[in-house]
Amino acid sequence: MIGVSITTWALASLCIFVAAFIRGFTGFGLAVVGVPLLSLFFAPAEIVPSIMILAILAGLQLIPKIWRSVDWKLLAPTILGAAIGTPLGTWLLAGVSDNAMRVLIGVAVLAASGAVQLGFRFARRPRAGVSAGFGVVAGLTGGAAAMPGPSVIFLFLAAPIAHEAGRATLILFFQVSAVMSAIAAAIGGLLHTQSLILGALLVPAMLVGNWLGDRVFDKASAKTYRRAVVLLLAGLGAVAAVRGLIGFMAA
Numbered sequence: 001m002i003g004v005s006i007t008t009w010a011l012a013s014l015c016i017f018v019a020a021f022i023r024g025f026t027g028f029g030l031a032v033v034g035v036p037l038l039s040l041f042f043a044p045a046e047i048v049p050s051i052m053i054l055a056i057l058a059g060l061q062l063i064p065k066i067w068r069s070v071d072w073k074l075l076a077p078t079i080l081g082a083a084i085g086t087p088l089g090t091w092l093l094a095g096v097s098d099n100a101m102r103v104l105i106g107v108a109v110l111a112a113s114g115a116v117q118l119g120f121r122f123a124r125r126p127r128a129g130v131s132a133g134f135g136v137v138a139g140l141t142g143g144a145a146a147m148p149g150p151s152v153i154f155l156f157l158a159a160p161i162a163h164e165a166g167r168a169t170l171i172l173f174f175q176v177s178a179v180m181s182a183i184a185a186a187i188g189g190l191l192h193t194q195s196l197i198l199g200a201l202l203v204p205a206m207l208v209g210n211w212l213g214d215r216v217f218d219k220a221s222a223k224t225y226r227r228a229v230v231l232l233l234a235g236l237g238a239v240a241a242v243r244g245l246i247g248f249m250a251a
Helices: 006-026 030-038 044-069 072-095 098-117 128-145 152-159 165-189 193-219 222-250
Strands: none
Touching: 006 030, 006 128, 006 193, 030 222, 044 072, 044 152, 044 165, 044 193, 072 098, 072 128, 072 152, 072 165, 098 152, 098 193, 098 222, 152 165
């Protein structure tokens, strides 16, 4: 294989299999889990574009199945809000240190996951303005700290909708996000040949992991799904907060 040994490919494939399994089950997590694991073997400049490609393919694999379960009334204003918030988040990053941003986001995510674990649910379906507001927050955190997911995950998890609909809506939200990121990367000249080759080499493991995660979801209860998402959400918050604190101490 071009530039990649059999051993490295096998280990990287195992990492992507795990990340894709989580993605297939929860509806998110491919980049969050996959990027840190792949960074053990490859440079970040190669990993991120490859993950974008894999994320798009993972979404395409599941979209035909989940399409009818998507809650469009929640999704549409959320995507609009994210589109508005992303450039604002990039601007905000220029005025606030990335370590401070990580700590703030991490603490907020931990609080949100704790609220869901304690049983918080919206009493009624969030209105379009509320959904758009969560989307703006997603855009802000995505532009400022590359973490667009937590606020949207919280919104769909706490909304009074079936967990199948929440997961389907998450999958499509992150699909749109991945496509937008890939377009931006292509315009910025970040999609190099090596990244495309790496992504292609990892497609088989991603497809199998994504498929298996989806199959496990089909057999899981709503309670099990919510518990898994809360744990992953709490993990995101903890990692972000710790990274920010470490950055402060190292400064």
